[in-house]
Amino acid sequence: MNKLASILAGAAVATMAVVSTANAGAVLNAIKQKDFIQCGVNTGLAGFGIPDSQGNWTGLDVDFCRALAAAVLGDSKKVKFTPLSAPQRFTALQSGEIDVLSRNTTITLTRDASLGLHGAGVWYYDGQGFMVPKKLNVKSAKELKDAEICVQSGTTTELNLSDYFRANNMTFKPVVFATLDEFKTAYFNERCQAMTTDASSLAALRAADARNPEDHVILPEIISKEPLGPMVRRGDDEWFAIVKWVLNTALEAEEYGITQANVDSMKASTNPNVARIIANRDEMGVKLGLSPEWGYNMIKQVGNYGEIFERNVGTSTKLKLDRGLNAQWSKGGIMYGTPAR
Amino acid sequence: MTTLVDPSAPTAAPRDNIGVVEWLRTRLFSSPGNTILTLATLVLLWFVLPPMANWFVLDAVWWAAPPEVCRAAEGACWAMIHEKHRLIIFGRYPYAEHWRPFVAMLVLIGLIGGSTNRRFWRRELAVAWAAGMVVMGVLMWGGVFGLTFVETALWGGLPLTLILTTVGIVVAFPLGIILALGRQSQMPIIRTLSVVYIELIRGVPLVSLLFMASFMFPLFMPSGVQISSLLRAQVAIILFAGAYLAEVVRGGLQAVPRGQVEAARSLGLGYWPTMWKIVLPQAIRMVIPGIVNSFISTFKDTSLVAIVSLTDLMLAARQAVGDPAWRAYGLEGYVFIGLIYLIFCYLMSRYSQRLEVQLYTGRQRL
Numbered sequence: 199m200n201k202l203a204s205i206l207a208g209a210a211v212a213t214m215a216v217v218s219t220a221n222a223g224a225v226l227n228a229i230k231q232k233d234f235i236q237c238g239v240n241t242g243l244a245g246f247g248i249p250d251s252q253g254n255w256t257g258l259d260v261d262f263c264r265a266l267a268a269a270v271l272g273d274s275k276k277v278k279f280t281p282l283s284a285p286q287r288f289t290a291l292q293s294g295e296i297d298v299l300s301r302n303t304t305i306t307l308t309r310d311a312s313l314g315l316h317g318a319g320v321w322y323y324d325g326q327g328f329m330v331p332k333k334l335n336v337k338s339a340k341e342l343k344d345a346e347i348c349v350q351s352g353t354t355t356e357l358n359l360s361d362y363f364r365a366n367n368m369t370f371k372p373v374v375f376a377t378l379d380e381f382k383t384a385y386f387n388e389r390c391q392a393m394t395t396d397a398s399s400l401a402a403l404r405a406a407d408a409r410n411p412e413d414h415v416i417l418p419e420i421i422s423k424e425p426l427g428p429m430v431r432r433g434d435d436e437w438f439a440i441v442k443w444v445l446n447t448a449l450e451a452e453e454y455g456i457t458q459a460n461v462d463s464m465k466a467s468t469n470p471n472v473a474r475i476i477a478n479r480d481e482m483g484v485k486l487g488l489s490p491e492w493g494y495n496m497i498k499q500v501g502n503y504g505e506i507f508e509r510n511v512g513t514s515t516k517l518k519l520d521r522g523l524n525a526q527w528s529k530g531g532i533m534y535g536t537p538a539r
Numbered sequence: 540m541t542t543l544v545d546p547s548a549p550t551a552a553p554r555d556n557i558g559v560v561e562w563l564r565t566r567l568f569s570s571p572g573n574t575i576l577t578l579a580t581l582v583l584l585w586f587v588l589p590p591m592a593n594w595f596v597l598d599a600v601w602w603a604a605p606p607e608v609c610r611a612a613e614g615a616c617w618a619m620i621h622e623k624h625r626l627i628i629f630g631r632y633p634y635a636e637h638w639r640p641f642v643a644m645l646v647l648i649g650l651i652g653g654s655t656n657r658r659f660w661r662r663e664l665a666v667a668w669a670a671g672m673v674v675m676g677v678l679m680w681g682g683v684f685g686l687t688f689v690e691t692a693l694w695g696g697l698p699l700t701l702i703l704t705t706v707g708i709v710v711a712f713p714l715g716i717i718l719a720l721g722r723q724s725q726m727p728i729i730r731t732l733s734v735v736y737i738e739l740i741r742g743v744p745l746v747s748l749l750f751m752a753s754f755m756f757p758l759f760m761p762s763g764v765q766i767s768s769l770l771r772a773q774v775a776i777i778l779f780a781g782a783y784l785a786e787v788v789r790g791g792l793q794a795v796p797r798g799q800v801e802a803a804r805s806l807g808l809g810y811w812p813t814m815w816k817i818v819l820p821q822a823i824r825m826v827i828p829g830i831v832n833s834f835i836s837t838f839k840d841t842s843l844v845a846i847v848s849l850t851d852l853m854l855a856a857r858q859a860v861g862d863p864a865w866r867a868y869g870l871e872g873y874v875f876i877g878l879i880y881l882i883f884c885y886l887m888s889r890y891s892q893r894l895e896v897q898l899y900t901g902r903q904r905l
Contacts, residue, residue: 241845241848241854241857241858242854242857242858242861243861244861244862244863244866245863248858248861248862249626249631249858250626250862251622251623251625251626251859251862252625252626252634253625253626253629253630253631253632253633253634253695254634255631278690278692280692280848281848281850281854282848283846283847283848285750285754286753286754286847286848289753289754289757289758290757292758293757293758293760294757295757379869402863405863406863406864406866406867407866407867409610515863516863516864517863
């Protein structure tokens with residue numbers, strides 16, 4: 199059954215890929231025609247994609263779609279969100295139910311190569327980390343020798359954990375839980391000395407579930423790479439390029455200091471890099487098949503990457519995530535916007 | 540002078556055999572074993588009830604308050620429900636338009652409530668349902684009379700749960716009857732088809748049907764053709780509930796004595812009149828508890844659509860408790876929707892009991 203299912207799915211994807219290659223730019227044309235972007239997001243992950251009390255979507259991944267809508271259609275509201283569970287997300291993209299998948303999804307070789315998808319760039323660098331109670335006075339994961347470590351079963355985190363300890367010739371005692379609820383309850387009731395999962399989740403758990411967030415520290419070691427970013431279907435290179443360059447332009451806008459607040463005054467800037475993004479120098483938007491105002495609309499309506507980050511997951515929010523790896527390359531991070539020129 | 544006791548004079552019953560004492564003695568302390576059980580239960584309640592009362596009521600935060608107030612309180616944080624109730628009940632339906640699903644829900648509940656009363660079982664009821672469905676459709680979708688259009692992808696919460704359940708039951712019930720009749724049919728093709736259908740659907744969990752409907756089905760469709768995920772899930776629920784109802788109804792069909800059919804035949808009635816007027820009324824009346832049982836599980840099964848990302852009551856509650864500011868109070872959110880499910884299921888089961896009493900009157904006198 200499973201085999202049959204995957205063969206059928208593969209065949210369907212292959213057919214679709216062929217069809218879409220024949221009509222290059224079809225996705226953009228369809229989007230312009232229907233006048234909205236259909237964007238796949240998480241069903242509910244705080245900071246990345248979740249409806250607020252009024253039912254409005256918020257989050258880093260959600261705002262990427264808004265930026266895309268502002269750049270492509272000139273209005274950040276022209277986006278419809280499809281909440282997707284983890285197993286649903288790739289089918290939804292393959293079948294054309296959504297135009298872009300922006301759902302804290304790790305870009306991997308397998309997903310690019312065998313699922314018929316394209317990762318358009320990295321929107322958030324995540325990675326597996328450790329959290330320990332402050333009172334244990336642990337400063338590094340290397341000090342966790344023989345520790346009991348809470349971990350969720352059936353996830354890649356379990357594998358990464360044992361790989362890390364084996365690589366460092368240390369032993370540990372895994373305490374395995376099936377669900378997030380059991381997992382976090384166990385840690386906060388001191389069933390184990392450390393917990394491990396993605397660093398962003400650790401920060402969220404500390405902020406929202408700890409009785410006193412100050413009592414817990416997240417160790418500096420990141421033991422796996424989880425580059426999360428938007429994905430599109432293979433076979434429409436024009437659309438892929440648009441998604442890719444919207445992402446990079448949001449990064450570049452931060453680098454050059456273009457913000458929602460100053461974008462109007464920056465329009466007069468003599469810096470050619472700035473002018474290419476917001477003042478239609480060298481007609482960057484037109485080359486992508488977009489309007490000359492694409493960069494301006496995007497930054498005016500949604501903001502640059504730094505603003506989007508701060509608004510959704512930054513230190514002023516409940517999640518209190520540091521920029522860390524996601525800081526600009528010029529500020530000690532690895533966020534490096536490929537130049538729009 | 541000695542007073543004679545008149546043996547025929549009425550005397551008061553012994554104190555032990557009346558009132559509270561009698562009730563306690565016979566119900567709670569009738570034997571050493573029962574006495575131990577009673578005492579053990581009392582001790583258990585003593586340990587369980589006060590903390591529960593404290594958590595639910597006494598130490599709870601009842602009013603609207605920021606999460607910090609809840610953090611300081613020991614008990615439940617009902618402020619979380621105050622903050623999130625509209626998201627939980629209406630999902631992602633546009634906030635300003637929440638009155639529309641609210642009114643639609645009232646119409647639906649009113650129709651269901653009216654239909655439970657046997658006095659209203661007339662032709663007009665069908666007209667009322669048709670009118671009600673139109674009103675609900677207009678309210679939910681909009682797009683006419685100045686109402687903004689709201690696509691089904693945005694429907695959510697309790698209205699979605701009720702719609703999935705009602706449409707599921709209303710369509711699955713006739714489907715179930717037809718399948719049950721098909722399974723008993725003399726015609727081999729119809730019988731085989733019915734058996735295969737019922738066994739296939741009953742042989743897989745609803746979750747896998749929903750997965751098929753939402754993951755596999757879109758891949759088979761030519762690109763560009765989209766069927767809303769709500770409709771796909773609704774069809775899966777109908778197919779599933781239909782197969783189970785078919786088996787319940789078959790139980791009733793088998794309990795109707797053969798003589799009934801033979802008598803109908805000898806009076807010259809054809810197949811459909813026999814079934815419609817003689818067999819089914821008796822069969823269905825016998826399996827009301829089973830049917831209502833199916834209805835209740837269909838109602839609760841709709842919560843599975845959360846895994847195919849339809850924002851029903853369950854997923855809306857999950858989204859509400861996903862907010863980091865309120866995440867520590869997830870339990871309150873689940874208690875809230877638990878109560879909603881409980882109320883609806885309880886009403887359904889009460890109604891089935893009432894209906895049984897009403898329809899079984901003839902039988903009970905026997």
